[in-house]
Amino acid sequence: MKIFRFVxxxxxxxxxxxxxxxxxxxxxxxxxxxKFTDPIDGKSFRSFLPYGYGHQxxxxxxxxxxxxxxxxxxxxxxxxxxxxxTAPHKVLHFAPEQAFYKRFRQMKNLDYTTTDLYSPLADxxxxxxxxxxxxxxxxxxxxxxxxxxxxxxIKAMQELYRVLKPGxxxxxxxxxxxxxxxxxxxxxxxDPKDRARxxxxxxxxxxxxxxxFDKLRNIGFRVEEVDYTKTLSxxxxxxxxxxxGEIIPVCYKD
Numbered sequence: 001m002k003i004f005r006f007v008x009x010x011x012x013x014x015x016x017x018x019x020x021x022x023x024x025x026x027x028x029x030x031x032x033x034x035k036f037t038d039p040i041d042g043k044s045f046r047s048f049l050p051y052g053y054g055h056q057x058x059x060x061x062x063x064x065x066x067x068x069x070x071x072x073x074x075x076x077x078x079x080x081x082x083x084x085x086t087a088p089h090k091v092l093h094f095a096p097e098q099a100f101y102k103r104f105r106q107m108k109n110l111d112y113t114t115t116d117l118y119s120p121l122a123d124x125x126x127x128x129x130x131x132x133x134x135x136x137x138x139x140x141x142x143x144x145x146x147x148x149x150x151x152x153x154i155k156a157m158q159e160l161y162r163v164l165k166p167g168x169x170x171x172x173x174x175x176x177x178x179x180x181x182x183x184x185x186x187x188x189x190x191d192p193k194d195r196a197r198x199x200x201x202x203x204x205x206x207x208x209x210x211x212x213f214d215k216l217r218n219i220g221f222r223v224e225e226v227d228y229t230k231t232l233s234x235x236x237x238x239x240x241x242x243x244x245g246e247i248i249p250v251c252y253k254d
Contacts, residue, residue, distance in 0.1 A: 031045040031046055031048075032044075033045050036240070037240060038062035038065055039076055040064075040067050040075050040100075041064045043062075043064045045062070045064075048060055048061055048241050049063060051068060053196065053202075059241050062241070066099055069241060069243040070144065070145070072240050072242060073228055073243070074248065075100075076232075082169070084140065085107065088109050088110075089110055089140050090111040090113075090137070090138050090139045090165075091104070091111065091112045092115060092137070092138040092141045092163065093114045093141075093142045094115055094116060094128065094141070095144075096122070097144070101121055115128075128159060128160075133163045135163065136162075137163045137165065138168060140169050141160055141169075141170040142171050144171065144173035148205065148207075151205055154219070157172075157219045158219055161219050161221060165253065166253050166254070167252075167253065170221070170251040170253075171249065171250055172216065172249050173248060174208050175200060176208045177208065178209075178210055178245070180209035181209050183206055183207065183215070184207045184209070213225055216249065221251040221252065224250040225248075226247065227245060227246070228248055229244045229246065
């Protein structure tokens with residue numbers, strides 16, 4: 001098992017994801033057990049896979065769905081605290097994650113549209129800063145780990161607000177440094193290695209701080225900073241392999 005983990009730790013992250021997606025059935029069988037559970041598919045394993053850019057984290061990538069901590073946290077929140085899985089909703093999903101895509105597509109209660117500029121899973125190829133959708137179109141918008149890639153994130157936030165229906169809800173997760181009061185962005189940093197070192201990933205353009213929530217509020221959203229891990233027991237946080245203290249930005253258009 002130690003040799004297996006060593007090999008995984010030497011594989012670049014994009015390649016690891018592609019290999020994992022192809023090898024999911026084999027990985028799920030090899031790691032079957034009962035220590036950790038992925039709430040998305042309900043399957044349990046003796047360990048999850050390591051994952052991370054630069055510094056890899058252990059027990060974060062679920063072998064079955066390839067979900068990460070943020071995916072499992074969002075799934076639990078939507079399932080336990082909202083009517084996402086039961087009521088009819090018109091949903092817009094940016095850069096749809098593999099862990100969610102097929103499951104959301106099959107849900108009869110959702111009128112489900114995916115969008116992205118490059119993703120092969122996108123129904124509509126679109127620039128988030130210039131969306132081809134009418135005002136007040138969607139009940140729910142999911143746009144997770146997207147805004148840190150967008151140079152003009154304010155314009156993107158304005159577009160998200162524009163196409164969300166009054167009374168609608170958006171979830172806009174981002175990688176966030178909660179120890180940092182203000183967001184750091186320097187557009188002169190263009191070298192991929194420098195971006196990876198400074199922003200955490202080669203294609204990120206900023207590091208969001210605690211002011212991220214106020215950026216959304218300045219656009220017009222009512223923002224709830226949901227620390228959903230606080231509502232779970234320590235045993236559940238450990239069993240689902242969640243990142244304790246991660247905040248879900250739940251945004252409403254009143």
